[in-house]
Amino acid sequence: MSCKSPVIVALDYEKQADALALVSQLDPSLCRLKVGKEMFTHLGPQFVKALQQRHFDVFLDLKFHDIPNTVAKAVSAAADLGVWMVNVHASGGSRMMKAAQEALQRFGDNRPKLIAVTVLTSMEQQDLTELGITLTPAEQVMKLAGLAAQSGLDGVVCSAQEASMLKQQFGSAFQLVTPGIRLADAAADDQRRVMTPSAAKAVGVDYMVIGRPITKAADPLAALQAIIAELV
Numbered sequence: 762m763s764c765k766s767p768v769i770v771a772l773d774y775e776k777q778a779d780a781l782a783l784v785s786q787l788d789p790s791l792c793r794l795k796v797g798k799e800m801f802t803h804l805g806p807q808f809v810k811a812l813q814q815r816h817f818d819v820f821l822d823l824k825f826h827d828i829p830n831t832v833a834k835a836v837s838a839a840a841d842l843g844v845w846m847v848n849v850h851a852s853g854g855s856r857m858m859k860a861a862q863e864a865l866q867r868f869g870d871n872r873p874k875l876i877a878v879t880v881l882t883s884m885e886q887q888d889l890t891e892l893g894i895t896l897t898p899a900e901q902v903m904k905l906a907g908l909a910a911q912s913g914l915d916g917v918v919c920s921a922q923e924a925s926m927l928k929q930q931f932g933s934a935f936q937l938v939t940p941g942i943r944l945a946d947a948a949a950d951d952q953r954r955v956m957t958p959s960a961a962k963a964v965g966v967d968y969m970v971i972g973r974p975i976t977k978a979a980d981p982l983a984a985l986q987a988i989i990a991e992l993v
């Protein structure tokens with residue numbers, strides 16, 4: 762059964778036991794799961810397999826950014842692991858993204874979705890300025906999304922604030938994965954370009970990556986259910 766929920770829970774835990782304590786309360790029809798740099802560095806592919814054995818789709822969020830050959834090999838390794846989604850940094854450029862896209866062709870219908878990170882949701886104008894980027898975050902997202910689309914990727918990671926213009930420019934099939942999701946009046950933490958779940962749904966986001974609003978909640982399952990209720 763494929764999951765119809767747009768929610769991807771970011772399992773950013775220090776300890777496997779804490780992550781699995783949450784996962785054991787979840788059902789694969791409620792959400793997908795994201796494994797990022799922290800847990801993958803601690804626990805490696807075995808942790809991904811443990812989640813897959815529980816029938817969850819896994820987004821392997823390692824944001825590859827390297828020379829084309831290395832990234833092509835890395836996304837192939839992710840495909841060998843059977844993950845549902847994998848990402849690269851669009852700022853690695855179109856040659857790197859095309860190499861990744863081509864490397865996944867041999868996996869046919871079993872290939873993971875390949876998504877490019879545009880401008881991290883933790884970044885705002887001054888973060889781009891200090892890197893020598895004079896475009897606004899929205900302009901830079903559009904530029905990088907254009908490269909990702911030309912490179913044949915399935916979509917981008919962006920903030921929900923850019924979703925409308927991206928859907929308008931690249932069409933409904935170009936998938937938008939948005940972290941930086943916060944409930945109204947909740948702390949933004951280190952995120953800068955944020956939106957509520959219902960507003961993100963209204964602007965056409967395909968998948969919402971949500972971590973701390975769930976994982977740091979007193980009752981994580983109740984927090985997830987409240988978010989899902991907001992999306993119905």
Ligand SMILES: O=C(O)c1cc(=O)[nH]c(=O)n1[C@@H]1O[C@H](COP(=O)(O)O)[C@@H](O)[C@H]1O
Nearest residue numbers: 771797822880881882918940970971972973
């Ligand atoms: O690729 C990502 O998942 C990602 C991209 C981005 O631009 N911003 C971003 O926050 N993320 C990830 O999304 C998750 C957001 O977590 P919370 O801020 O706790 O909801 C983290 O695991 C981040 O690593």
